[in-house]
Amino acid sequence: MATERTLSIIKPDATKRNLTGAINKKFEDAGLRIVAQKRIRLTEEQAGRFYDVHRERPFFGELTEFMASGPVVVQVLEGEGAIAKNREVMGATNPSDAAEGTIRAEFAESVGENSVHGSDAPETAKEEIAFFFSGLEIVG
Ligand code: RTP
Ligand code: MG
Numbered sequence: 494m495a496t497e498r499t500l501s502i503i504k505p506d507a508t509k510r511n512l513t514g515a516i517n518k519k520f521e522d523a524g525l526r527i528v529a530q531k532r533i534r535l536t537e538e539q540a541g542r543f544y545d546v547h548r549e550r551p552f553f554g555e556l557t558e559f560m561a562s563g564p565v566v567v568q569v570l571e572g573e574g575a576i577a578k579n580r581e582v583m584g585a586t587n588p589s590d591a592a593e594g595t596i597r598a599e600f601a602e603s604v605g606e607n608s609v610h611g612s613d614a615p616e617t618a619k620e621e622i623a624f625f626f627s628g629l630e631i632v633g
Contacts, residue, residue, distance in 0.1 A: 497575040498528070498631075500621035502610035505563035506602050508532070513566050516609065519596050520570055523582045529569040529631040537561040543624060555605055567625045571633055576618055579611040 503516055517527060535543070540560035547553050570579055584595025588607060591598035601607040612618035622631070 494574040496571065496573060497615065497618070498569050498571045498622060499576045499579050499612045499618045500610075500625065501568045501570050501579060501612075503566040503568070504606070504608055504610060505559060505565060506606040507600060507608040508564045508566060510600075512600055512608065516596055516600070519582055520579070523572075523578055525570040525572045525575055525579060525582070526633075527568050528571045528633045529626050530566060531568075531625075531630075532564050532566050533625075534564050535561050543621070552605060559605060569622055569626060569631050576612055576615065580613070583609050583611050 501520070503513055507513065507516060513532075520527065537557045537560075540557040541548070541553075544553070544556055544560070547556060550556075572578060582596060584591030584597035584601075586597070586607060587604040588597045588601035591601065596609050597607050601609075612621050
C-alpha cells in the first residue's frame with residue numbers, strides 16, 4: 494500500500510478536555526506520522542465551508558456551531574494507507590458504535606461532539622489538506 498496523507502481535526506470537545514496529546518499518541522502508536530499541525534479557532538462560516546457537503550443535512554447548523562465553539566487542532570497525518578488507518582483509529586462516527594480502543598470509543602461525548610475528524614477518500618484528503626495548509630507547512 495502506498496504512503497498517503499490525510500487531514501485530521503481534533504475537535505473542540507477534545508481540545509477543551511486537554512486530550513490533544515492522548516489523541517496524538519493513538520495516531521503515533523498506529524504508525525501515523527504528524528507531518529503538520531496547528532491550533533486554530535474557526536468561524537462558523539469557515540466551518541461551513543469545510544463541511545459544505547453536509548450543508549443540507551439537519552445537523553449542519555449544530556455541527557458548524559460546535560466546530561466554531563473552541564479551538565481545534567488541524568493536522569496532516571502521513572503513513573501507509575493513512576486515510577483508512579486514521580479512520581480505523583478514530584472509530585465509528587457514533588461513539589456507541591465505535592470499537593473498543595478507538596479514539597471515539599474512549600473520548601467522544603456524542604455523535605456530534607465526537608472528538609476527531611478524518612478525511613474519507615484520497616480526493617477529499619487532498620482538498621481538505623489544501624483548505625488548511627500550504628505545501629511549505631507540511632514537513633514529511
Ligand atoms: P468526520 O467527517 O467529522 O470525520 O466524521 P464522519 O465521516 O465519521 O461523519 P460524517 O457523516 O462525515 O459527519 C460529519 C460530522 O457531523 C457530525 N454529525 N452529527 N447529529 C448527528 O446525527 C450527526 N451526524 C454527524 C459529527 O461531528 C460527524 O463527525
Ligand atoms: Mg466525514
